Amino acid sequence: MQAGKNKVVSVHYVLNILHDGKKVEADSSAEGSPLKYLHGSGMLLPQFEAHLEGLGKGDSFEFMIDYFNGYGERDEKNVAGIPLESFKDEQGLIDYESLQPGKMLPMVDQEGNRFQGIIVEVTESENVIMDFNHPLAGQDLYFSGYVADVREATPEEIDHGHVHDHGHHHQ
Ligand SMILES: [Zn+2]
Numbered sequence: 186m187q188a189g190k191n192k193v194v195s196v197h198y199v200l201n202i203l204h205d206g207k208k209v210e211a212d213s214s215a216e217g218s219p220l221k222y223l224h225g226s227g228m229l230l231p232q233f234e235a236h237l238e239g240l241g242k243g244d245s246f247e248f249m250i251d252y253f254n255g256y257g258e259r260d261e262k263n264v265a266g267i268p269l270e271s272f273k274d275e276q277g278l279i280d281y282e283s284l285q286p287g288k289m290l291p292m293v294d295q296e297g298n299r300f301q302g303i304i305v306e307v308t309e310s311e312n313v314i315m316d317f318n319h320p321l322a323g324q325d326l327y328f329s330g331y332v333a334d335v336r337e338a339t340p341e342e343i344d345h346g347h348v349h350d351h352g353h354h355h356q
Pocket residue numbers: 345347349355
């Protein structure tokens with residue numbers, strides 16, 4: 186069976202990005218636990234699915250997706266200073282330990298949308314500079330790996346648009 190529309194595909198993969206001209210690992214499937222996805226459901230980058238289309242169990246792959254087709258360009262407008270005031274807890278205290286550069290923080294905007302930001306620095310003018318770009322924005326993505334399994338999706342999985350597996354809960 187081959188990866189294609191309405192198939193559940195299991196893949197082991199490594200994602201490398203270039204850092205100072207060298208490939209470094211940015212992400213990978215967990216050991217013994219492949220990424221499972223419903224092909225055609227739009228869960229993954231369209232080009233990732235396109236490269237896997239037609240591959241069967243045991244087939245390996247290696248391809249690059251440029252940043253334009255990946256997570257887009259970095260936009261410096263997505264780097265912003267947030268007043269230190271905003272990081273006070275209920276007692277009005279600031280946990281400076283948690284405000285370390287490189288740390289990812291969950292944020293909520295005025296409309297209640299949740300998103301992640303990475304702390305760039307805490308300035309003397311009491312601003313926390315945060316980067317709200319996707320961590321992989323501006324990066325070409327070098328994927329390699331192999332297909333661990335391909336199976337037919339159940340009608341319910343196709344209906345829901347995602348994979349049902351042990352651990353998946355339903356109301
Ligand atoms: Zn479901």
